[in-house]
Amino acid sequence: MTADLSTAETPATSAANSLGSAEAAPVAEGFVDRHIGARAGSAEAMLRAVGYDSLDALADMAVPAAIRQGSPLVLNPARSEEETLAQLRAIAGKNKTAVQMIGQGYYGTHTPPVILRNVVEDPAWYTAYTPYQPEISQGRLEALLNFQTMVQDLTALPIANASLLDEATAVAEAVLLMRRSNKAKANGAIVLDSETLPQTIAVVKGRAKALGFDVIVADLANGLPDGEITGLVLQQPGVSGVVRNSAALIAEAKERGALVTVAADLLALTLITPPGEQGADIAVGSVQRFGVPLFFGGPHAAYMAVRKGLERSLPGRLVGVSKDSAGTPAYRLALQTREQHIRREKATSNICTAQALLAIVASMYAVYHGPEGLKRIARRAHDSARTLAAALQEAGIELMHESFFDTVTARVPGRAAEIVAAAEARGINLRSIDADTVGISCDETTTPAVLTDVAAAFGASVDAAGSQPEGFELPEAIRRTSDFMTHPVFSSYRSETQMLRYLRRLSDRDLALDRTMIPLGSCTMKLNATAEMQAMTWPEFASIHPFAPDSQTEGWRELIADLEAKLAVITGYDRVSIQPNAGSQGELAGLLAIRGYHHSRGDDQRTVCLIPASAHGTNAASAVLAGMKVVVVATADDGAIDHADLRAKIDAHRDNLAAIMITYPSTHGVFDDDVRDVCDAVHEAGGQVYIDGANLNALVGLAQPGEFGGDVSHLNLHKTFCIPHGGGGPGVGPVAVKSHLAPFLPGDAATWTDGEDIPVSASRFGSAGVLPISWAYVNLMGGEGLTEATKSALLAANYVAARLNDYFPVLYTGKGGLVAHECILDLRDLTAKTGVTAEDVAKRLVDYGFHAPTLSFPVAGTLMVEPTESEDLGEIDRFIDAMIAIRTEIDQVAAGDFTLEGSPLRNAPHTAVVVAGNEWGRAYPREQAAFPMRSQRMDKYFPPVGRIDGAAGDRNLICSCPPIEDFEN
The missing domain is CATH 3.40.640.10 (Type I PLP-dependent aspartate aminotransferase-like (Major domain))
Incomplete structure (x- = not known):
């Protein structure tokens, strides 16, 4: 016997309808009314279900009186979207855009418009959550696997992660990895090449200060320092622009028992010998110049790649390939037992958030341009630097290096400030190294006209027609000869039509907040309003170099100071x-x-x-x-x-x-x-x-x-x-x-x-680039709106807890039997009686069109739900309906209507291929599998793969794009 769950009205639906959730939504009068989902009659209905007559009464009972703040939150009054955007325009106008040639790890780049519009500005990509539920994350996992493959190929190392936070902290992570892995030389020093980026040296020294290990900064052009060395860090190219063949130095370091990390510019690696071919153990760096705006310093994805044998110590996330229940290749996060929630103080890293969206942008930039396109961009940057170097040398200006990729460093005794000022007057920022030295970094945005203006600032001249440069070619010993990015994904999407459809196809495979509520406890997946998102890609915010002079960043610093001050007021700190x-x-x-x-x-x-x-x-x-x-x-x-x-x-x-x-x-x-x-x-x-x-x-x-x-x-x-x-x-x-x-x-x-x-x-x-989002949110809500949002979040969580407690007991409650902004549903007794696990429920929720709640944290065998203030009563009731229907299916297992292994729970999620196949032979009907709720008949999400075998993926670690043949049947 099976229940017709697709047509029956569930208890939650009946109760919700009686409480008024079917009424017409009130007209939104301001942004607060758009941000908070349950308003007016809906909120009243939820309050009645919880047993309170007002939000204030609920908050007074839930939040202990001993910690309540004594006065209302006082901020600027809430402003409209139009007023907020106008204010942001005024702030942005105080920044001065320029041609950014400062370098030092940050470069001008062109974000292809198809990627800007369809990734950076597309909620299907930016509202998605971390892909811990892989069946509903295949699109972003493929994009991240492309990222890993790109990094592995360019660095010539076999394993890469799915991004880190920025280059400096990535080097710090590599240093810690070398210290953990090099047991034989555990007490030695970490040696940094003096050509390492200054900010990287500072971050590594800071980590060393906290952890108590030695760091030596040395000019490695003069060889390795004496003494025991645990690990060596090289910069390729160096901060001054120099390019060297480090194979002999790396070999010497390894003979002395050291591990070696190379901080490498991925664009340069299209032309120069990659770290893996020079013998390095680890490569790290930034992918910012792969289409990610400067953003005044971030967010930018970093990368890390390692040789075989180090993959299980690799920090961050690692996308791997396994198979689903039908044997179809499927992507997932690999080696998840390394996550901090499992290993805690023994974790390999404290990093939880990565830079997935920026890594996806960079991977799509590589897909868009392909290997030949990247080479052309690299050659253009290199040729621009060569053209400028020749002009400066002809004018009698001493150059620090004859071999470089995109950065020319010139010695101009006593004239550095004068030259930098002259360039700034022409709208160009150069790097002022000291009173006698100036750095100029070229990139894909550098034009002949820019080179003419830079040369003029030095008192030199250059052929603005952009004739083929002569001299300053990369030495043959350092030139790359190996192929890279040979997988078809990097050569299949050349037209914009193809690229657009590829991006759409991937995003359609995923469940993000633009489709459905994401009820993850502890993660607060709330509205990311379009008005909040708008300003971050404006050139006055996005094109500013983090080391631009303060005279050009007044707007940025005003916004940041204002946001910091408001956050201090909100939190009660100084x-x-x-x-x-x-x-x-x-x-x-x-x-x-x-x-x-x-x-x-x-x-x-x-x-x-x-x-x-x-x-x-x-x-x-x-x-x-x-x-x-x-x-x-x-x-x-x-x-x-x-x-x-x-x-x-x-x-x-x-x-x-x-x-x-x-x-x-x-x-x-x-x-x-x-x-x-x-x-x-x-x-x-x-x-x-x-x-x-x-x-x-x-x-x-x-x-x-x-x-x-x-x-x-x-x-x-x-x-x-x-x-x-x-x-x-x-x-x-x-x-x-x-x-x-x-x-x-x-x-x-x-x-x-x-x-x-x-x-x-x-x-x-x-990561200043995303701060306008939070600034706008606070500005749009005001103190009263923020407070009401908090009360509404408490209401939503307590409504879910009250409605589901009879079906899945709420594990912990506080005063008055209330929860805070999230609740933990306890499935352990049901698991003991039926064998149905919290994971089974999580996977079955996919068939109902939902992302799962947080699985087995902080208590194994539970689900933690946080509906947030942004979800309306209809969507919350839809989730409750789904959970109650799933409880009915659990009862069917308990009653023997079907076995656990033959149940829709254990076989979830159900793909369209499985449901539409010629053979079925299951104890429950196809309709129950695919359309367990009536509303899904017009709007159904089918996961692209069935349940994924995680253990097999960890045993057989595949972390780059598999051959296309693997996906053919």
Whole structure:
């Protein structure tokens, strides 16, 4: 016997209709009404279901009185979309665009319009979540696999990850990888070539300062330094532009037992010998110049590629190829047991957010141009540099190098400032290295007219007609001879029609927020309004170099200062730095500030960090990177911190206690009444309190971490403040501190020397390019709107909890039986009775057209749901309908209507190929498989693949584009 679930009205539907969800939506009067999904009658209906007569009454019961802020959140009044965009235009107008030839890791580039419009500006791409559910992520996974293949081919190394945060932190990750992997030389120094980018040197030195290992910066043109070496870092080309064949140096380093990393420019690698062919173990770098705007420093995807044998220590995400239940090749994230939630303080890295959207842009830039197109772009940049070098040399100007790719460095004793000013007067930015030296970096945007103006600034002249340059060719010993990017994907989409359809085909394979609610707990997948997104691609924001002179960046700095100030007001802290370019980096920055504070007081022994067992996995990994020792505090049965264990741990480590890291509301989705007691106990012992801001969406306007006990918090702008997740990044993780920690906020990597203000990102303002999104959100909402959004998020979560509790018990609740902004549904008893797992439910939800909630975190065998304030009652009820229908199917398994292995749950998700096939032979009808809800008959998402075999993918690690024949039947 099977239930006709496609036509029956479920209990949730009946109840919701009786509560008024079928009424006409109210007319939206302003942006707040567009951002918050459940308004007027819908909100009243939800309140009745939860048992409250107002949002205020619900908030008063849910949020402990002891932490409530004493006065309303005071910000500028909410502004309309038109007013906000006009204000952004005025701010952008204070920036001065220029031809950017500063280089130093950042270059001008052309984003192909088809990619700009259909990836960067397309919500199908930018609203997608990290592809932890691979069956509904095949499009972005293919794009990321293209990225990995591109990197592997260009670097000539066999394994590459699916992106890191920026080049400087990628080098730092490579340094840590070398230290972990080189057991034989574990106590040696890390040697950086003096040609390494200055910001990279600063970030690596900062990591070394926290972790206590030696870093030597040396001119490797003079050979390796004496002593034991754990790892060597080379820059190719060097920051001055020099290109050298480093094969002999690499061989010597390896003979001495060192591992070798090359920080390489991927565009240069189309012309010069790649790191893998020179013997390197690791290659890292940035893909910014592959079509990603300058964005005043980010977001930009970095990459890392490694030789065989290092892949299981590779930080970040790795896309691999496995097979689905029908044997079809399918993509997935590989080696997921390396994730921080599993390994915690033993994780290989604290990185959680990557730069997926930017990596996808770069991969599509490579698909668009192909290998020959990339070579042409590289030759054009190289020829521009050669033309300029010849003109300068002819004018009697000394050049630092005869061999270079795109950067010419000129010695002009005492004239550097004069020349840089002369170029700026012509609308061109050059790199001022010192009083006697100027750098000029060419790129794909460099024109003959620009070269003429640059030469004139030096008092030289150049042939503006752009005749074929002579001299300064790359030495034959360093020229690349091997092929790259030979997979058909890099030669199949040459016309814009083909490219457009390829992008559409991939995005159609995925479920993103533009199609459906994404009810992920702890991830806050809320509206990313179009008005918020608009400004980031304006040239006045997007084309600014991070090292442009302050006189050209007034608008950027005004926007950033205003956003930092408003975030400080919202959180109750005194200072905010937006430099951290991911939540994990915000954690690290906060812990480094605590470290610096203790050191400034002579308390160097304070190294113990208490972390509750339920905390986000990145917390422990970040503490280790900050040089701290993790001590775990138990959690009680109700999900709160175990106070007896907390007191015991504080007493045991009183003299060495540096900090406690807590998440509030807790990771279990409840407001603990005792948070002030926890903070007071740690403060009394001399420690500092770090409050993870991942769940800030439950606090804004109601409570301020800086006022109820926090010394430092990181925030997630890609959660609470509307920066979209982009398929797994970008993210921004600002760090907010009380005044005593302010001196230890991250410094500027471009100028940092050796203070306690350790930089955590390559550029001073991190991923500045996406900050207009959060600035616009705060501006559009105002203090009242932000507060109402928080209350609405609490209402949505409690509505889901109330409606589903009889079907899937809510594991943890607080005062009044309420949850915070998310709830945990407990499936463990159902699993024990029927064998149906939380994963089965997650996969079956795909057939209902939903992304799954967070699976088995923070408790194995559960689903954590966060509906956010942006979802309307109709969509929330649709999710509830789906969950209740799935519970009916679980009951069918329990009743013996079909076996677990023969159930729609274990066979989910169902592809169109399976449902439409000639053979069926299953105990449930095709309609139940494919159209379990009536509404899907007109609007059905079919996953492109069935359930994927993850274990097989880990055993047989394939991390580059498979042959096209693998997909033929």
